[in-house]
Amino acid sequence: MKIYDGADFKLRKWSGADLDSLVKYADNRNIAKWMTNKFPHPYTREDGEAFLSLIANDHPVKVFAIEIAGEAVGSIGIFPQADVHEKNAEMGYWLAEEYWGRGIMPKVIQEVAAYGFQTFDIVQIFARPFSSNLNSQRVLEKAGFTFEARIKNAIFKNGEMMDELIYVKHND
Numbered sequence: 001m002k003i004y005d006g007a008d009f010k011l012r013k014w015s016g017a018d019l020d021s022l023v024k025y026a027d028n029r030n031i032a033k034w035m036t037n038k039f040p041h042p043y044t045r046e047d048g049e050a051f052l053s054l055i056a057n058d059h060p061v062k063v064f065a066i067e068i069a070g071e072a073v074g075s076i077g078i079f080p081q082a083d084v085h086e087k088n089a090e091m092g093y094w095l096a097e098e099y100w101g102r103g104i105m106p107k108v109i110q111e112v113a114a115y116g117f118q119t120f121d122i123v124q125i126f127a128r129p130f131s132s133n134l135n136s137q138r139v140l141e142k143a144g145f146t147f148e149a150r151i152k153n154a155i156f157k158n159g160e161m162m163d164e165l166i167y168v169k170h171n172d
């Protein structure tokens, strides 16, 4: 399944054949430092296999591989919430470091946000970057998200306390 097929990148379902490229690019401290601990460092083949089998049978698809030059070089997921939060979905993403700074992720986020609003019965999509993650905040702004809230000292990562920021995109 493919939701975007441009000259710059493709957005498509992850497959078991992506394991090598997943581990090659995800095994990076500069990515892991901005992610929750579910995204480990080092990132091993076992971590990659667990991730791919966890999402393999998702319906509708919630996690997409970002493919460039025939390789899966990043990931983006959109996760509808439960209970009283059911009208919200959370978005999370990462990109291989060698592709940073080319404006890829703002476009990826906009494509997956459009998919999310078409596919799920939600009114808004949110993302929760750490306060020191200026690149992700910049990306969210470029993708049409607005800063909504700061939760002080919500994050403890690698021995450091940080605030958590909430960015939101409404269905408009």
Ligand SMILES: CC(C)(COP(=O)(O)OP(=O)(O)OC[C@H]1O[C@@H](n2cnc3c(N)ncnc32)[C@H](O)[C@@H]1OP(=O)(O)O)[C@@H](O)C(=O)NCCC(=O)NCCS
Pocket (backbone or CB within 6 Å): 030, 031, 032, 034, 035, 092, 093, 094, 095, 096, 099, 100, 101, 102, 103, 104, 105, 106, 127, 128, 129, 130, 133, 134, 135, 136, 138, 139, 142
């Ligand atoms: C955040 C991330 C997805 C950005 O993707 P991207 O495709 O590089 O986004 P952009 O090209 O729009 O660059 C965003 C900002 O990163 C900074 N940047 C650009 N090139 C960079 C580079 N080579 N190295 C570090 N930062 C760079 C710039 O400040 C840029 O903003 P600008 O366009 O106003 O100059 C990517 O850096 C990443 O995967 N980071 C680690 C994981 C992460 O933070 N995930 C999100 C958790 S909330």
